[in-house]
Amino acid sequence: MSPDQPISLADDLARRDDDQLLDLLQSRPDLASPPPPGVEVLAQRAMSAASINRCGEDLDLLAVAVLETIAALGSRSDQSRGLSPVSTDAIVEALSERAAPDAIRARIDNLVDLALLWGPPDALVTGPHMAAAWPWRSRLATAPVNALSLAEIRAKIDALGDRERDLLSTLASGPGLGRTRDAGLGPESDRPVPRLVHQGLLLVVDEQTVELPVVIGQLIRGEDPAEPFELRPPELSGGGGRKVGLAEVDAAAGGEALEFLRHSGDAIETLGAHPAAVLRAGGMGVREIRRLAKALSVDEKRVGLVIEVLAGLRLIDSGFPVPDPSDGLEPSWAPTTSVDSWSHQAPERRWFSIASGWLDLHRRPWQIGGRTPDGTLIGALVGAMPEGAARAERLLVLQALAEAKPGADVTPVALGRHIAWRHPRWLRRMPQSTIIETLAEAQSLGLVAHGALTSAGRELIATGTPDEVEAATVAAMAKSIPAPIDFFLAQADLTVTAPGPLTPELAADLALVADLESGGAASVYRVSESSVRRALDAGRTGTELMTLFTSHSKTPVPQSLSYLIDDVARKHGQLRVGVASTFIRCEDPTTLAAVLNSPVAEQLSLRALAPTVAVCDDPIIDVLDILRAGGFAPAGEDSAGELVDLRTRGARLPTPRERRASARKPSLSSPARDRLAAVVGHMRSQDAANAATLTAAGAGGSSVTGGGLPATALLQTALANKQSVRLGYVNAEGFASKHVVVPRMIGAGQVIALDPGSNDEHRFSLHRITSVEIVD
Numbered sequence: 139m140s141p142d143q144p145i146s147l148a149d150d151l152a153r154r155d156d157d158q159l160l161d162l163l164q165s166r167p168d169l170a171s172p173p174p175p176g177v178e179v180l181a182q183r184a185m186s187a188a189s190i191n192r193c194g195e196d197l198d199l200l201a202v203a204v205l206e207t208i209a210a211l212g213s214r215s216d217q218s219r220g221l222s223p224v225s226t227d228a229i230v231e232a233l234s235e236r237a238a239p240d241a242i243r244a245r246i247d248n249l250v251d252l253a254l255l256w257g258p259p260d261a262l263v264t265g266p267h268m269a270a271a272w273p274w275r276s277r278l279a280t281a282p283v284n285a286l287s288l289a290e291i292r293a294k295i296d297a298l299g300d301r302e303r304d305l306l307s308t309l310a311s312g313p314g315l316g317r318t319r320d321a322g323l324g325p326e327s328d329r330p331v332p333r334l335v336h337q338g339l340l341l342v343v344d345e346q347t348v349e350l351p352v353v354i355g356q357l358i359r360g361e362d363p364a365e366p367f368e369l370r371p372p373e374l375s376g377g378g379g380r381k382v383g384l385a386e387v388d389a390a391a392g393g394e395a396l397e398f399l400r401h402s403g404d405a406i407e408t409l410g411a412h413p414a415a416v417l418r419a420g421g422m423g424v425r426e427i428r429r430l431a432k433a434l435s436v437d438e439k440r441v442g443l444v445i446e447v448l449a450g451l452r453l454i455d456s457g458f459p460v461p462d463p464s465d466g467l468e469p470s471w472a473p474t475t476s477v478d479s480w481s482h483q484a485p486e487r488r489w490f491s492i493a494s495g496w497l498d499l500h501r502r503p504w505q506i507g508g509r510t511p512d513g514t515l516i517g518a519l520v521g522a523m524p525e526g527a528a529r530a531e532r533l534l535v536l537q538a539l540a541e542a543k544p545g546a547d548v549t550p551v552a553l554g555r556h557i558a559w560r561h562p563r564w565l566r567r568m569p570q571s572t573i574i575e576t577l578a579e580a581q582s583l584g585l586v587a588h589g590a591l592t593s594a595g596r597e598l599i600a601t602g603t604p605d606e607v608e609a610a611t612v613a614a615m616a617k618s619i620p621a622p623i624d625f626f627l628a629q630a631d632l633t634v635t636a637p638g639p640l641t642p643e644l645a646a647d648l649a650l651v652a653d654l655e656s657g658g659a660a661s662v663y664r665v666s667e668s669s670v671r672r673a674l675d676a677g678r679t680g681t682e683l684m685t686l687f688t689s690h691s692k693t694p695v696p697q698s699l700s701y702l703i704d705d706v707a708r709k710h711g712q713l714r715v716g717v718a719s720t721f722i723r724c725e726d727p728t729t730l731a732a733v734l735n736s737p738v739a740e741q742l743s744l745r746a747l748a749p750t751v752a753v754c755d756d757p758i759i760d761v762l763d764i765l766r767a768g769g770f771a772p773a774g775e776d777s778a779g780e781l782v783d784l785r786t787r788g789a790r791l792p793t794p795r796e797r798r799a800s801a802r803k804p805s806l807s808s809p810a811r812d813r814l815a816a817v818v819g820h821m822r823s824q825d826a827a828n829a830a831t832l833t834a835a836g837a838g839g840s841s842v843t844g845g846g847l848p849a850t851a852l853l854q855t856a857l858a859n860k861q862s863v864r865l866g867y868v869n870a871e872g873f874a875s876k877h878v879v880v881p882r883m884i885g886a887g888q889v890i891a892l893d894p895g896s897n898d899e900h901r902f903s904l905h906r907i908t909s910v911e912i913v914d
Contacts, residue, residue: 145263148181150256152825156818158251163814165252166193173817175875176824184253185265193252194271199559200237200369201245203279205254205271207232208264210280221268223261237369273562275315276341276349283338283351284366291366294337295357301330306339309350310358314566316348352558352565361570364555372555374542382588384545391592392618395489395584396639398444400657401434402453402492403481405444406473408433409454413463413470413789416456421520422471427506442506442518443496443579445471449519451495452794453477456519459789471519474793485639486615490608493583493598493615497536502528504575531568534561535576536599539591547589550574584618594618626663628691630698634663647686650676665699670706671771675762676783680707711773711781720761722752722772738768823877823893841911849910853889856912857881862894866909867902877902878913 151159163170168189174180183189197205207229212221230242246262249255254271257263272278283291295306309316320331327333331348334340340348356363364372414426422445431441448454452474459472480488508516538556542548554573558565580586585595597611622641626634626648634652637660639645651673652663673683683703687695724730727749733739734746741764742754754761758774765772776782840855842848856863865877879891879900889902 145257145261146181147185147253147256147263147265148178151177151181151184151253156815156822159818159821160811160814161251162253163817164811168192170814170817172873173820176821180821181253185267187267187270190254190265190267190270193254194273195561195563197271197562198245198371199279199562200233200241200371201249202272202562203233203236203369204229204242204245204249205264205268206277206280208255208262209268209277212264221264223257223263226259226262229262233369236367241370273565274349274352275343275347276351278352278562278565279369281338281341281351283353286338287367288353288357288363288365291353292357294339295354298334298339299330302334302339305330305334306350306354306358310355314350314352314355315343316350317346318348319346355566359569361554362551363558371559372552374538374546374548374556375552382545382547382590384590384593387545387587387590388593388614388618389620390587391584391594392615392620393584394582394587395492395615396485396619397657398492398583399485399488401436401440401444402448402488404434405430405441405448406453406477406481409471410473410477410789413459413472416469416471417517417520419517419520420456421517423517426471427518438507439504440582443503443582445518446499446501446503446506447492447496447583450499450501451476451480451491453480455791455794457791459791461789463789470789472789472791474791476793477790484616485619486612489584489594489615489619490598490612493585493594493611494608496579496583497532497598498529499532500529502531502575504579527567531572532576532580533599534564534568535573536580536585536591536595539586540596540599542590544593544596545588545590549589550577553577584615592618625690625692627693628687628695628699629693630696632665632696632699632702634665634691636661636663644690650678651683651686665702667702667706670703671710674707674710674781675773677781679781680704680710683707710771719753719755720758721747722754722761722765724750726750733765733768733770736768738764738770820875824875841909843909845905845907849907850884850904852910852912853881853884856910857884861912862914863891864909864911864913865889865891865902865907868906868908870906874908 151162154162162184166184166189169180169183174183194202208224209221211228211232212224226243226246229246230239233242246255250262254268255262255264269275286294295303298306305316316331318331320327320329331340335342335348339351339354341351343349353363353366408430412429414422414430417423427438427441427445430445431438434441434444445454453476454471455474456469456471459470463470480491483491503518505516506518510516534557535553538553538560539548541556550570550573554568554570557568557573577586580595585592585598593614594611597607597614600607600610602610620638623636623638624641624644626636626640626644628634633655634648636648640648640661648663651669652665653669654661655664656662670683674680680703684695684700687699722730722733722744724733730746730750730752734744734752738744742756742761744752744754746752756764762772762774774782840852842852853863855861860880862878862880865879866874867877868874877891877900878894880894881889881891882899883890884904887904889904889907891900891902892898893900
């Protein structure tokens with residue numbers, strides 16, 4: 139076939155085998171929905187602008203350059219005839235100085251597989267809407283400015299006047315498109331737009347539209363782009379620091395993850411004790427953020443990330459908690475009932491839920507405190523926060539890091555260049571600041587450490603079923619977390635040092651009797667009079683506390699610590715509060731007399747029943763709180779006289795039922811290959827039915843339009859003569875199709891027929907048949 143008579147895409151698709159069509163439908167799943175009735179319809183869909191635009195999302199910079207080169211080489215003076223065929227050798231020659239010839243040929247082959255190009259190698263053809271696959275409205279890879287070096291482009295920008303520079307700065311801060319009547323003026327004009335167009339710093343889209351080249355916008359914003367002439371993939375280079383192994387990367391990530399889990403638990407506990415009020419506009423106010431930051435001893439940015447992830451997992455939510463500090467007047471942010479089961483999971487399980495929750499989050503926590511383009515302040519948990527492609531940005535960053543060698547340190551600049559080459563459409567959507575902030579969040583959650591993606595991060599974004607991904611990720615996280623220890627070091631200054639993560643039981647016991655001063659891989663606790671009293675209030679005895687320290691401390695228990703515990707335990711519990719209505723008993727009549735003579739007695743309306751017993755009508759919790767506020771140290775007991783832990787778990791909200799959408803599920807997922815095989819089989823059947831020819835009338839051929847008795851009679855004739863028929867059929871969904879089959883049995887309102895090619899059995903309802911034709 140001559141280049142002036144190029145092959146059509148439908149003919150090209152018809153020549154492909156079933157495996158090639160299956161590969162096409164898997165790469166472009168939108169072509170298979172709904173199933174096309176033949177390759178003609180498949181070709182029309184493949185050439186549509188909408189489908190090409192969707193396919194362009196996955197093209198890298200070199201593939202875009204190939205399409206742009208074809209558009210430039212195949213341009214005709216007669217635009218009505220479209221683009222001329224272009225040879226593979228001509229494309230390779232045009233781009234050989236900018237990329238390796240083998241890589242160019244590989245991109246051409248891939249574009250042919252995607253049905254964006256078709257035809258023989260010496261006459262490749264593309265469709266009229268191929269520009270829909272370009273990242274921008276103007277050329278990106280083959281723009282004139284890309285023939286220059288970065289130094290030459292910077293020199294041009296530095297030589298501009300104030301008007302031209304202001305115009306470029308305005309376009310660089312937006313989408314890069316500008317509407318102007320000056321686009322069609324010549325270079326002799328004194329207007330800034332024609333002068334910038336003449337210098338190649340602006341591209342003309344049409345008579346009233348100009349577009350800023352991407353590399354110009356990056357330089358104006360102060361970013362560090364790659365050389366625009368280069369079309370080879372940039373290296374994921376390191377920062378030049380010391381080299382670390384993957385084991386060290388995973389160990390650092392495990393420490394970060396444990397710290398984030400600790401902050402998450404502290405935030406949940408704080409909100410349970412004191413729920414945060416919901417703003418009228420929604421979200422959590424700055425004052426509440428600062429209160430949480432002070433309670434957690436972290437900065438406000440860290441608090442924003444913690445509460446955004448917890449809210450995304452529905453571990454905290456807004457509503458009217460129980461107990462409600464506002465008495466049902468205003469909603470509050472408080473933990474949900476899911477917290478009680480989540481907090482008892484293994485650390486690696488909680489880490490997985492936190493990491494996957496962040497990956498699926500449709501918000502950008504690092505933007506809290508910033509401003510929207512219209513100047514609105516971005517608050518925490520507020521719906522006004524820009525959402526857009528936040529989830530896809532995280533995947534792009536992690537997937538780019540996954541392409542580097544395990545443990546390799548990758549700088550944000552190198553990562554940005556790689557993403558710009560691999561996904562050109564994200565050049566303007568994803569500035570350098572977004573990459574830096576996303577990396578910082580990933581590091582806080584233990585997915586990135588030392589500039590490298592961790593083993594857990596690699597498993598989290600790996601392909602596979604959700605159960606497979608979860609199992610592999612949890613296993614990698616369990617290996618990254620240091621093995622828990624069952625000992626600590628007690629010091630004479632009443633501090634306790636844990637050189638690693640403690641076992642859950644020991645951590646709970648130590649947190650009860652000591653206050654955490656600094657967390658991390660090695661935690662430091664401090665024992666004080668109030669912390670010892672807290673443990674005694676929870677039902678521990680002085681003997682039990684001493685046993686805790688003597689059995690788990692690698693160092694001898696300091697005398698100062700044993701004296702403190704003995705002193706507090708001796709005073710604690712002399713005053714006993716129980717449930718009668720409530721009763722107060724004390725073995726020391728002097729202590730009870732002091733209570734009855736204090737302001738507390740009037741506040742509680744205490745009545746003395748005996749020198750060692752008094753009662754009141756207030757609940758036991760209130761009595762304990764009021765006595766402690768009055769300077770006494772009471773202990774709660776049950777009906778048997780045993781000490782009981784009367785601490786509350788905090789306010790709770792019911793867990794919402796709605797489920798979060800996963801960021802890892804594309805908007806149009808690729809169907810299974812066996813389902814696509816049925817689509818290909820359906821297309822082949824329709825093509826065969828359309829290509830079949832009627833038997834000549836003189837040889838007994840006939841056709842019937844419509845169903846009923848005439849159609850049944852013709853089917854009986856074909857059954858008796860073992861002839862093939864072409865059936866027009868409408869299924870239960872109203873989808874019309876044609877089938878070439880050989881009738882094998884007619885009865886019970888159905889036709890059972892065989893496929894002539896494969897002998898597969900098909901069943902057709904007689905009342906859904908619209909036509910019958912006997913064919914050769």
